[in-house]
Amino acid sequence: MAKKKIGVAIIGSGSIATYRHAPEYAAHPNVEIIAFVDPVIERAEKLAKKYDAKAFRSHEEVLELKNVDAVSVCTPNVYHAPITIEALKAGKHVLCEKPMATSDKEAREMIKAAEKAGKFLMIGHNQRLAPLHIKAKQLIKDGVIGKVITFKTSFCHPGPESWSIEGPTGWFFDKKKAFVGSMGDLGVHKADLLRWLLGEEIVEVAAMVDHLEKPMGDVDDNAVCILRTESGAMGTLTASWTHYPGEDNATYVYGTLGQIRIGTDPRFSVIVHLKNKEKQFYEVGALQTNEEGGQSDSGVIRAFVESILTNTPPEINGEEGRRALAIILACLKSSETKKFEKVEI
Structure with a gap:
């Protein structure tokens, strides 16, 4: 039927x-x-x-x-x-x-x-639906790089003005409509990715979230955040609208047995480099992009x-979205208080 x-x-x-x-x-x-x-x-x-x-x-x-x-x-x-x-x-x-x-x-x-x-x-x-992230998650889950110790992830590009239908005067730069800038556009994607990729919650953050360069609007255009997971692993999340001219959408995960580099090579989107010098290369497709070449599914x-x-x-689901948002909200609070903040899980 x-x-x-x-x-x-x-x-x-x-x-x-x-x-x-x-x-x-x-x-x-x-x-x-x-x-x-x-x-x-x-x-x-x-x-x-x-x-x-x-x-x-x-x-x-x-x-x-x-x-x-x-x-x-x-x-x-x-x-x-x-x-x-x-x-x-x-x-x-x-x-x-x-x-x-x-x-x-x-x-x-x-x-x-x-x-x-x-x-x-x-x-x-x-981001969690992209084949390279699915592959990386499986490798981490299988213990290929051992226990995760540290990580770093970035989502950075020149800003939404070249992509948004409204251009540089659009809602992305209006705090009343956007609520948050680069952290809402890019950072929340990586917040969701990290907790899913590592299989555990982010529980504590410290962050600097600021408007550094964009002449238009009153929202953040850059954020650098320190994150700690339930197990004690720690790392960084960077979101930026001022990476000229290209995009950085890479993630690195470091464990007791080696490391995984995700989205750092145009051909091999997942690369494993082990402590014993062994290297593994995986061609599993690139991330979706707004850059020249079109939008992939x-x-x-x-x-x-x-x-x-x-x-x-x-x-x-909604709860997954809420937990990613909670990380962003904790980072915004940390940027204001200049203190480490707990994530409201």
Whole structure:
């Protein structure tokens, strides 16, 4: 028996909708895109025309549509929680972009709304779905590099102004809409990746999060964070919007028997270098990128749709999103207090 098509509405018609959500939904044989939403109606209309859907100014209208089973929330960060909660109450499954909320309180309310509605809430943390990270996690789990001692990860690029549909005057740089800058755009991805990759929680942080260079806006454009895990391993997380001209999206994990380098080589995306001088090279694909060459499949849409089709709760659920957000919130607090801060797990 053929699987029924899932009716999807995409709320927010900016770059993340244009380059990730829309084409990935359109490529899925079990999805029909019903609607695009944006207060700037021309953006919604452009995508609606391309994907044979309808355009709306308000998400409230779309949430009333019976043929919409699920929504993607691709709005500025400050609207993630309220729109997600409305959609869940309307009986829709929700895929929400990251960071899932602007506070722990909001995140918990989103999770409760999903539980009450009996619908799925998934957060768009795509790094853990990348084949190179899946391979690296398996190697770490298998004990190839022994017990993890230290780690470092970076997500850095020249900033969202070249990619965002609104350019340098966009919401990314407006604290009222974005809540946080490079840490919300990039740092939260790596926070999620680290706790998943290492298989344990980050429990304590110290951080410097600041606006150093970007002439526009009032959000952070750089962050350097020290993290400690439950087992005592420690490392760094760097997020930056001022890496000119290219991107740094690499992760290193060091253990008692050797190290793993992830995303440091254009051909061998996972490299193991052991204490006994042995080296292992794995060609498992590059990370998704916004750089020249196009957008590869994120894996997020496929995972979300599969959860709905099989009635299986998503791995990257609201609680997973909340715990990644908690690391970011602790780093922001540390930057203000100039002290080590506990992560509210």
